[in-house]
Amino acid sequence: MSAALLELLETSSTATETDLAATLRERTAAALGETADLLQDDDLQTALFLAYELRYSGLRGIDDAWEWHPEVLALCASIELEFEKALRERAPMPELPAPGVESVAAALFELTGADTGPSVSRYMAKKATDEQAHEFLILRSIYQLKEADPHSWAIPRLRSRAKAALVEIQADEYGGGRFDRMHSELFARTMRGVGLDATNGHYVDAVPAITLASSNMMTMFGAHRRLRGAIAGHLAAFEMTSSQPNRLYGNGFRRLGYNADVTFYFDEHVEADAVHEQIAARDLAGSLATDEPELLQDVFFGAAAGLYVDGLAGAQQLDAWTAGTSALRAVDTASLPA
Amino acid sequence: MTEPDNQPANQPAKRFDDQWDDHPAAGADEPVSITAYPNGPLLVRGTFEILTPTGEVIPPRRKTVALCRCGVSTLKPFCDGSHKAIGFRTEPEPPAPQPPLPA
Numbered sequence: 001m002s003a004a005l006l007e008l009l010e011t012s013s014t015a016t017e018t019d020l021a022a023t024l025r026e027r028t029a030a031a032l033g034e035t036a037d038l039l040q041d042d043d044l045q046t047a048l049f050l051a052y053e054l055r056y057s058g059l060r061g062i063d064d065a066w067e068w069h070p071e072v073l074a075l076c077a078s079i080e081l082e083f084e085k086a087l088r089e090r091a092p093m094p095e096l097p098a099p100g101v102e103s104v105a106a107a108l109f110e111l112t113g114a115d116t117g118p119s120v121s122r123y124m125a126k127k128a129t130d131e132q133a134h135e136f137l138i139l140r141s142i143y144q145l146k147e148a149d150p151h152s153w154a155i156p157r158l159r160s161r162a163k164a165a166l167v168e169i170q171a172d173e174y175g176g177g178r179f180d181r182m183h184s185e186l187f188a189r190t191m192r193g194v195g196l197d198a199t200n201g202h203y204v205d206a207v208p209a210i211t212l213a214s215s216n217m218m219t220m221f222g223a224h225r226r227l228r229g230a231i232a233g234h235l236a237a238f239e240m241t242s243s244q245p246n247r248l249y250g251n252g253f254r255r256l257g258y259n260a261d262v263t264f265y266f267d268e269h270v271e272a273d274a275v276h277e278q279i280a281a282r283d284l285a286g287s288l289a290t291d292e293p294e295l296l297q298d299v300f301f302g303a304a305a306g307l308y309v310d311g312l313a314g315a316q317q318l319d320a321w322t323a324g325t326s327a328l329r330a331v332d333t334a335s336l337p338a
Numbered sequence: 339m340t341e342p343d344n345q346p347a348n349q350p351a352k353r354f355d356d357q358w359d360d361h362p363a364a365g366a367d368e369p370v371s372i373t374a375y376p377n378g379p380l381l382v383r384g385t386f387e388i389l390t391p392t393g394e395v396i397p398p399r400r401k402t403v404a405l406c407r408c409g410v411s412t413l414k415p416f417c418d419g420s421h422k423a424i425g426f427r428t429e430p431e432p433p434a435p436q437p438p439l440p441a
């Protein structure tokens with residue numbers, strides 16, 4: 001059905017548009033009915049990713065007007081409905097604290113500290129081969145080339161202390177207004193440093209559904225005002241599980257012989273995310289749950305869903321590597337440097 | 339011409355921009371704030387310099403920095419999140435309930 005979406009987006013005739021839209025609706029309904037696991041469904045996650053991309057950098061050769069086209073919005077809505085349902089059913093929720101800055105921050109630190117997911121970072125530090133390190137960057141590139149953007153949707157949707165906290169974090173993510181310090185740009189520099197293509201979207205077809213699901217989840221949380229609690233919780237959990245892994249990633253690339261041009265992105269995140277996690281846990285998530293206690297549940301849902309999906313993605317990646325296979329969906333070895 | 343009630347007549351009228359001068363969060367002379375985050379670092383905001391023991395300025399990498407107060411960071415003076423791994427506590431544990439004194 002992602003092919004049906006592309007066919008619709010590429011059409012310029014209103015006559016065929018109606019037919020193509022009908023086909024897309026049919027295929028989407030069928031795909032949603034048949035999928036064994038939406039989080040692992042390449043076709044559905046790709047379709048959602050493409051539709052969402054219209055809201056970010058756009059799709060090459062596709063008219064930007066499709067972003068707000070009712071057919072595209074309907075497609076997103078039908079996948080989002082099932083996607084959110086699956087996440088709510090499957091992400092293990094912790095016991096909720098009382099709404100309050102201290103209690104929410106403490107509970108978030110406990111939740112993220114108890115996360116005993118498989119450690120891609122330890123593997124990267126100690127064992128990863130050069131090829132696996134390239135795969136690691138390709139997988140990360142889906143989100144990191146637009147790092148911070150999905151959470152920025154929440155800025156106009158928040159008020160008061162939570163908004164100010166989010167802006168403080170995001171300003172730092174965007175390099176304090178300096179292009180060459182923007183985290184997405186630092187990541188692109190890392191990719192180029194190991195010989196990868198840092199064009200946005202270049203590796204979309206190479207990554208498994210769960211990697212697209214991780215990015216789609218953030219966009220879904222960020223782009224719905226209703227889910228502003230979830231995007232705040234997601235950011236908090238993301239920042240709170242970032243400093244130490246980034247130190248290990250940096251060590252891994254140093255072990256493989258890369259210089260500061262490649263490792264700077266990771267080293268920068270050790271320091272940055274140690275700042276961000278404090279602001280995100282207390283001033284963003286804690287304040288939000290205090291000011292709007294009805295969002296408390298969603299703050300923890302966003303955090304739990306983020307940990308759950310990224311835990312699945314990490315486990316799959318490690319399973320592939322330890323079995324001596326590729327963690328990518330379709331390895332086009334020709335496009336990878338030797 | 340009459341001056342607004344709240345402004346002394348012998349002072350120039352305030353421009354819109356001037357109101358920011360009274361505001362602590364604007365301008366280069368903004369006072370520094372240090373916030374102690376429980377069980378974690380000190381967050382420093384404002385206009386400040388961090389110096390090495392020999393007086394050289396450590397170039398700031400961001401506007402808000404986190405200073406380690408647990409002692410184990412590998413990035414000192416900055417926090418690197420290690421305080422979580424050692425279970426650093428800034429608040430004393432609540433005292434264990436004492437048995438009531440015999441009457």
Ligand code: FES
Pocket residue numbers: 378379380405406407408409410411416417418419420421422
């Ligand atoms: S306070 Fe964070 S590492 Fe020391």
